[in-house]
Amino acid sequence: MTVQEVGTPRKRSEDARLITGRTRWTDNMTPAGTLHVAFLRSPFAHARITGVDTAPAKERPGVVAVFSGQDFAAEQGSLPCAWVVTEDMKHPAHPPMAVDEVRYVGEPVACVVARDKAAAIDALEEIDVDYEPLSAVVDMEAAIADGADLVHEDLGTNKSYTWVFENGDLDAAMRDAPVVLERRYVQQRLIPTAMEPRSVLCVPEGDEFTLYSATQIPHILRLMLATVTEIPEHRIRVVAPDVGGGFGSKLQVYGEEVLALLLARRLGRPVKWTETRSEGNMTVHHGRDQIQRLTLAAERDGRIRGLKVELLADMGAYLMLVTPGIPLLGAFMFNGIYKMDALSFTCTGVFTTKTPTDAYRGAGRPEATYAIERMMDELADELGIDPIEVRRRNWIAHDEFPYETIAGLTYDTGNYEAATDKALELFQYDKLRAEQADRRERRDPVQLGIGVSTFTEMCGLAPSRVLGSLSYGAGGWEHASVRVLPSGKVEVVTGSSPHGQGHATAWAQIAADRLGVPFEDVKVLHGDTAISPKGMDTYGSRSLAVGGVALFSACEKVVDKARKVAAHLLEASEQDLEFSGGRFSVRGVQEEGKTIQEVALAAFAAHDLPDGIEPSLDSDATFDPENFSFPHGTHLCAAEVDTETGMVKLRKYVAVDDVGKVVNPLIVEGQVHGGLAQGIAQALYEEAVYDADGNLTTTTMADYLVPSAADLPTFTTDRTETPATSNPMGVKGVGEAGTIASTPAVVNAIVDALRPYGVHDVPMPCTPERVWRAMRAEEKPAAAEPGAGGGLGSAGGDQ
Helix, strand or coil: CCCCCCCCCCCCCCCCHHHHHCCCCCCHHHCCEEEEEEECCCCCCCEEEEECHHHHHHHHCCCCEEEEEHHHHCCCCCCCCCEECCCCCCCCCCCCCCCCCCCCCEEEEEEEEECCCHHHHHHHHHCCEEEECCCCCCHHHHCCCCCCCCHHHHHHHCCCEEEEEEECCCHHHHCCCEEEEEEEEEEECCCCCCCCCCCCEEEEEECCCEEEEECCCCHHHHHHHHHHHCCCHHEEECCCCCCCCCCCCCCCCHHHHHHHHHHHHHHCCCCEECCHHHHHHCCCCCEEEEEEEEEECCCCCCCEEEEEEEEEEEEEECCCCCHHHHHHHHHCCCCCCCCEEEEEEEEEECCCCCCCCCCCCCHHHHHHHHHHHHHHHHHHHHHHHHHHHHHHEEECCHEEEEEEEECEEEEEECCCCHHHHHHHHHHCCHHHHHHHHHHHHHCEEEEEEEEEEEEECCCCCCCCCHHHHEEEEECCEEEEEEEECCCCCCEEECCCCCCCCHHHCCCCCCCHHCCCHHHHEEEEEECCCCCCCCCCCCCCCCCCHHHHHHHHHHHHHHHHHHHHHHHHHHHCCCCEEEEEEEEEEECCEEHHHHHHHHHHHHHCCCCCCCCCCCCCCCCCEECCCCCCCCCEEEEEEEEECCCCCCCCEEEEEEEEEEEEECHHHHHHHHHHHHHHHHHHHHHHHCCEEEEECCCCCCCCCCCCCCCCHHHHHEEEEEEEECCCCCCCCCCCCCCHHHHHHHHHHHHHHHHHHHHHHHHCCCCCCHHHHHHHHHHCCCCCCCCCCCCCCCCCCCCCCCC
C-alpha cells in the first residue's frame, strides 16, 4: 500500500550529511592548482584613491599576483541592479573593486592571489594605498537636507528615487477624522548572519568557466556574470553546492564573484575566496534600515479611515541587485489584513556611505507589518479598546474573500478569525490579562505586557506580469522536470535552489505522491546550471508556491504520457484507465494493471509503443502563478519587563499560522521556529551600528548580538488551513512568516507592559538600557489604569 507523503512529517533526508559536514560546501573544494584570494578593503567610509603601490606585496613568499581596481577597470564592468523603480532613478556605477573612490568601509580596493590563504592575507599588509578622506554621510535625514555632503558627487543629490503609490481619497479620509495618530518608527539596520560565510571558487576549463558559489541564485548569477564580464553565458556554468543559509544575503551578485571569474580567466588557474565573519559583517549586503513616518485616521469606534506612509530607505553606497525595490515590496502590505478607505505610500531611497542594503528575510514585508501592527496597538490604546477587538473591527472577514485590498492586491483566501481564536485559546489570553491587571494594581516592579500581531504577507514572488508592471528585471516563473529512469527510479530537476529549506525531502514527497512511487526512489537535483538549466531560484517564500507547483505539473505530464502507453499495453482506452497508488488499471478490472515503473521500462524498451509516442515519460513544466500567495496568522507574546533594570523576558509565545496545504509539517515547524528567532532578534538584540565617521562598530559576533537558543522562549505553534486558490496544490509560502509576524508582537508586548508609565514606543532593539531610558523619559502616572494598553474585556481564550 502506497503511503500518502504530502502531509506526512517526514524527517529531512538531507540532514544526516548536512549536520555532519559530509557534503560539498564551496570552501570544502580545492581543485589541484587552486590559488587563494584575499581582498584589501577600505578603512574609510568615503575617500578618493590617489595611489596604490602593490610592488612590495608581490615580493612576499607564495604570492602569485597582486591587483588594484585600476588593473581591472577596463573589464570588471559595474555590478547589476535589476530593479529600476522609476524612470529618473539615480543609479551610479558600482565597480566590483574600487578604482578612484571608496564609499563605504570594507569596499575592496586591491587583492592578492597566492598559493595559500595565509600567504594572501599576510601580503595585504604590504599594499600601500594613498587616500584623500572625504566626508562620511551616515544619517539619512541629514543626507537629504540642503547642502548635505554627497556620496556620489556626479549625481548632485543623495536621493536615488522617490516612488509614490496612492489609492482612495486620503484627504477625505483624514478630513475631520475623530482620531488621527502620528508616529515615527525606525527599522534598524540588520546584518544577515548565515551559518556558512560567502565563498566562491572559479575553475577555468579552456574558454569555459565553472563557478561554485554559496549563492541562492545560480541561474540569475550566471546571467548577470555574463552580462557584466561579456563572457558568453553558455560558456559559464554556475554551481551552488550545499549552501548553509542565506536569508536573502545570498540573493546577490557580489563583486567577489565577478572578480573570481576575471582572475581565473587572467591567471588560467582555479581561484578561491572565502570571507571571514568580520569581513562578511562589513560587506555582505545589510537589511532593513528605514525611517517610517505614519499617519493613521480612524473613527471613534476604531474603524480605520486612511493611512499615510512616508519612508526614508537607506540604499547604502550603491544599488545592488534588487536594492531599490525592497522597501517597495512593503508598499502593498502596509494595510495588512485591514479594510480602509485610502492608502498613500511614498518612499525615498537615500544614498549613504554605508554597506549597501538589499533583501533580508521578509524583504519589505516585515517593515510594513511592523508599522501597521504597532499602529493598531496605538489605536487601541487611544480608544481604550482591547488590541484584539480593534483588529476584529477592521480585518477582512472570512466570508469576504476573495477581497481586493486598498493596495490593489486580491487576497484569494484567509480566515483571520479562526487563526486568532486558536491563538487566544492556546495563549490563555484572558488569564494573562487578569494577571496583568493584578500586577498593575500591586505596582509590581516586573510588569507584564501582551503583544498582538495579526498579519498577512504576499509571497511566492510572481506573477511575471505583475513584476513587469513594477519594472522588475525578471519574471516570477519557475521550472521543473521529471525523469523516470528505466529501472523505475525517478530524478526530479528543480530550478529552485535550496539553502536549508529541505527541498530534497519535500520535492521527493510531492513526486512520490503524484507518481505513486516510494519516497526513497526519488532523487532531487538542483543548484547546477548544467543539470538544471532553467530556473529563477530561491527567495521570497517562492520555492513551494512556485517551484513545487512546477514539479506538481511536470508529474501530471508524466502520468499523462504514461497513460497513453499503459492503455496500449492493457489494450484499453485511455478514458477507461484509472491511476491510483502508482498503478494503471482498467476501470472495474482491478486484478490486471501496470505500475508506472513497468510502463517506464516498456517506454524505454520501445518494443511495443503506440504510433507517434516517443520512448520516454520524461516531462518538463514551467509555472507562472496568476497571483501571489497570502499566508497569514496570529502571533501573541507575553513579556515580563523589569521596570527597575529594563530587562525583558519573553515568558510565552504562541504562533498560529495559515500556510495553506502543508507538504511536510516538520519542515513548516522548522521554518516557523527559525523565522521567529530572527524576528525576535530584531526586536531585542540585533543592530548594525555605525559611528559618525561611517565606521561599522559591530564587525564581530562579540559586537553584533545574534541570539542563541538559550536567549529565546519555548514556542507554542499551531496551524489553521485555508488552501490557496492560485495554484493547484493549494500551498502558500512559509519561510518568512515567523520573521514578519514576531517583531511587532514582541515590541507591542514591551510597550504594553510600560503603558502605565506613559511609554508609547521603545526603539529597536529593545535593550535594557533603551527600555529603562524610555521609562525615565515619561512621567509616571499617579495610578495605573486597569485597562490601559489592552483592556480586560473578553477576547476569547480561557477565562
